[in-house]
Amino acid sequence: MTWPVRETRVVYENPWIRVREDAVTRPDGGDGIFGVVEVLRPAVFVVALTDDDEVVLVTVDRHTVGPSVEVPAGGTDGEDPLVAARRELAEETGLRAEHWQQVGTMNALNGICRAPEVVYLATGLSPAAVDDEAARAEEGIGQVRRVPVGEVLGMVRDGVIDDGETVAALMFALLALGRVG
Secondary structure (H helix, E strand, C coil): CCCCEEEEEEEEECCCEEEEEEEEECCCCCEEEEEEEEECCCEEEEEEECCCCEEEEEEEEECCCEEEEECCEEECCCCCHHHHHHHHHHHHHCEEEEEEEEEEEEECCCCCEECEEEEEEEEEEEECCCCCHHHHHHHCEEEEEEEEHHHHHHHHHCCCCCCHHHHHHHHHHHHHCCCCC
16 A cells, blocks of 8 residues: 655755655554655665675765665766676775676665666676775775675674675575575
């Protein structure tokens, strides 16, 4: 069932997001107000896997939550998602990948957001032509590391990795690799 919208108004907008307030009819028939964040361009998430079965992780200092261990990710900036994924991997890790596989699509925080995301598995890793340490500093990336898959799963279990999108991206990659399910 959809929530009929009687009226909507944009309360904030920038080049990346729009926040709107909808006057809705709730599923129980009552009137309500619902705030919605719309991400204006899809995001990409890259599970980069080394030949030694390690996942490349970054630690990002997030304005919202502080340090966060994540897979490389970012906005598409109007690009094709695969082009953006390649750019994000190089910018955030200094790596490039020979093989790319789209392993899933998802929506972030779908209780309050409309935020489409595309997940890629990247393999055949090698150093990128340009290693942009300045870009990592600007993004707040303090660490890039390679962690064995088993340890990554332990980091999820122990709450070291608590970014929901990273957890979901890892699940998509493990499913594609036939490691679960």
